[in-house]
Amino acid sequence: MRAFVTGISGQDGSYLAERLLAEDVEVHALAHDAEPLPDVPDVELHRGDLTAVDEVRALLVDLAPDEVYNLAALSSVARSWEEPDLTARVNGVAAAGLLESALLVQEKQGRPVRFVQASSAEIFGQPDRSPQDESTPVRPVNPYGAAKAYAHLMVDVYRRRELHAVSAILYNHESPRRPDQFVTRKITSTVAAIARGRAGVLALGNLDARRDWGWAPDYVDAMVRAARADVARDYVVATGVGRSVREFVAAAFARAGISDWEPLVVVDPEFVRPADPTELVGDATLARTELGWSPTVEFDELVGRMVDADLAGQ
Template sequence: MPSALITGITGQDGLYLSELLLAKGYDVHGLIRGQNNPKLDLVHELLPDVQLHTGDLTDMSSLIRALRVSQPDEVYNLGAISFVAYSWENAALTTDVTGKGVLTMLEAVRLHAGDDPASVRFYQASSSEMFGKVQETPQRESTLLWPRSPYGVAKVFGHYMTINYRESYGMHASSGILFNHESPRRGPEFVTRKISQAVARIKLGLQDDVTLGNLDSRRDWGFAGDYVEAMWRMLQQDTADDFVIATGETHSIREFLDIAFRHVGIDDWASYVKQDPRFMRPAEVDLLIGDATKANEVLGWKPTVTFPQLVAMMVDADLEAQRAGW
C-alpha cells in the first residue's frame, strides 16, 4: 500500500485528492495546522480513514515529525495562504507560508529521504497567478512569469525552488501550474463560490443582492476534482517535470453570473449585482487562459467537466445547503 502525505488537506484540493488516493488504495496522511482548526470536523466526517498530523509549513521540526510517522512515498504540498486579496493585506505572512513554506517542506523531504533523494516524490501546487501580467496567450510552461500580487510572487518563489531542488539534488519534484479550479467545496471568500452562494440565497428569498469587484476579469475555470487527478498523474511519471493544468477556455465574471442566474430562472441579473471598488485588486490580472497540451500528451489528462456544468454544480450544491439550513 503506497503512502501519501498531503499538506493543506482541509482545502478543496486536499479533500478531493484524499478521496482520489483512498480510492486507489493509498494510506493517506494529512498535515493540519492548529488544534482548533475549524475544518477539522469536516475532514473527520468526509475522510475518516485519513490519519491527521499537527504541523506547520513554517516549522521544519513538525514537518520532519510528520514525515517520520507517515513514511510517505508521495508528498503533495497544497498548503498555502491561497486567497489572493488577503495577500496584499498580509504580504509578509503570505511570503512565509506560501513561499518560504515550500522551501521548508522541500528541505524536510530531502533530509527525510537521505541517500536516495528521489525515493519520495514531491508535488508543488504552483498557480496561474504566477503569470500575472501575461506575456503571451495562451500561457504555457515556458511563458515568462510576471506575478501581480504578493500571493503570485510567493508562488513563483516556491515554483523555482521546486525546480532548483529537482536540479540540485535529483529529487523527483514536480509542479502543477494549475489555473483556476472551483467546486462546491471552494471557500465562500472566493468570487465563484460567493456568486453561487448568493444566487442560491437570492433564489430562495434569503438575500437581496451581491456586491462584487471587477466583472470583466477573465479566467480559465475548471473543476477541482479533475485537477487533482492531474496532480496524481504527475507523480506517476518516471521523470519529474512541470505542467500547466487548464481547460484552454476563458470566461468572464459576467459569464459566470449569466449561467448561475439563468440556472435558477433569472435572466436579467443587473438589479441583483452591485460593484464596489473595495473588491478591486490593486494590480489586476485581466486574462488567464492555459495551454495544457503537454499535460494531455505526457499525462494523458483532459478536463471532464465543462464550464456551464461547473457553475450549475456549484449553484445546485448551495441551493441544497441553504435549504438544509447550513
C-alpha cells in the first residue's frame, strides 16, 4: 500500500507517518519548498507547494497512492486574521485541488483512492448547540474556520462523485510535538521555564475560552480508521469534555509542582482574538460506534506529558 501525506512537518504529520510506516505502508510526503526538510526517516519526501495545484496533481498521478491524507494547513487562527487570502488558498482551494487530483488517480488507475481531509472544530464557529456533532451547522467566525469549511464542504461534493472522501472534524489535540506558536505549547514551555527560574510570568489572552483537548496520536488513529472504513462519511473527533484555558494553565503548573500560580499569569489584550468561539466541545459518538475509536489519554496526563517534555528540555 502507498500513502501520500501533506503537512508532514507538523505534529499530526509526524505521528501519521510513524503509524503508517509501522504498518509497512510506503509513505510519500509533500514538504514545502520554503521549509527545512523534516526529519522523518523512511518517508519519501517530495519538495513542492500545495497551492501549486498542477504540480501537485502531476506528482499525485505519478505516485498513484492508495490513501491521501491532507494535513497541510496554515494552522494558526491568529495568523489567519493577518493573512486571510493565503489562508483561503492553503486551507481551502488547495484542498479542493487535492480532492480533484485524488479522483483523477482513481479514474486513471481503476481502483479506489481513499482521501482524508483534516478538518477543524473551527468550522462550527459560534455553534448553536453543545456538544457539536456531524449535523451541527457550519458557520465559521474567522478566516481559518471559513477556509476549512470550504474544504469540508468540498469533501462531500467529491464523495458524491464516488471518491472515498472523509472529513475528520478534529477538535484541539496536543502533544509535546505541538509547535511553540500554539497557546498550549506556549503555556507548557513557559510554565517549565518558570519552574526552572528562567521566566517570570505567563502572558495569555482569554483565559475563559473553552476547548475540547485530546491527545494527538489518538486523533491520527481516528483518521486512519476513517480512511479504511467501509463507508466514507464525516466524523467529529473529540473527547466530549470542555476545558478552559485557565484549567489548562492550572494543570500545567500542578505538573510542575507550583500551586500558587495565579500571580504568575497576566492577561494581555494583544493575545485576545477578534472573534473567539467560547464553547467548542465535540460529540464523537459516531466515531466511537462506527470506527471503534476512543481517546486513550486523559486531560491532566496530556498536559503533564507536554510539561514533562518541556522541563526535560529546559
